[in-house]
């Protein structure tokens with residue numbers, strides 16, 4: 001396809017998306033489904049009684065009927081990086097072909113155009129469909145689904161995350177009962193960590209205090225005695241690195 005005219009390109013993308021959506025609806029019978037999406041896991045879960053479908057997604061952007069504006073996710077500070085980085089490809093594509101609507105972060109728009117943006121995003125990212133939840137304020141959120149995930153893998157992914165009252169959904173981390181947000185008690189780890197780092201499937205964030213370390217040393221490693229003293233608890237990644245920062249004196 002020769003890409004020179006924005007409107008013609010957008011029309012083609014809309015046509016392709018319509019075909020995709022028809023196929024999607026036939027493959028996954030999602031009528032009347034409940035939806036739940038989670039920026040941390042990057043998973044959209046559609047469910048009806050007894051069945052659950054999981055998809056990987058990225059968030060294209062959102063359309064506000066109230067303010068009649070569109071906002072690309074790369075421009076949205078409230079959208080987590082892992083579900084918005086794909087939208088930079090759309091912006092780069094827009095820059096290359098001088099399609100202004102793909103390069104401005106936020107501007108007046110309408111629902112039809114929002115679907116065009118979602119269709120373009122689907123095309124450029126080879127998505128398998130679009131899902132559009134509407135939040136309680138009426139904000140329309142456009143998600144491009146990139147991959148179907150079987151429930152076993154979905155559960156493995158979900159198990160790596162925890163909901164925190166401060167940080168919402170973040171990766172799971174483990175600390176001893178003594179680590180806290182106010183006093184320095186030492187911060188020992190099994191490997192060097194930093195916030196947002198990639199972890200292999202076998203690795204978890206794990207930290208314990210100086211006292212736990214002393215007992216672990218005396219006992220030659222983890223055993224029933226050390227574990228009883230340590231009393232590992234689950235925190236989120238955000239809380240983990242807050243504790244680390246306090247102990248390192250930042």
Ligand SMILES: [Zn+2]
Nearest residue numbers: 176178209212
């Ligand atoms: Zn401890």
Ligand SMILES: [Zn+2]
Nearest residue numbers: 164167236239
């Ligand atoms: Zn937290």
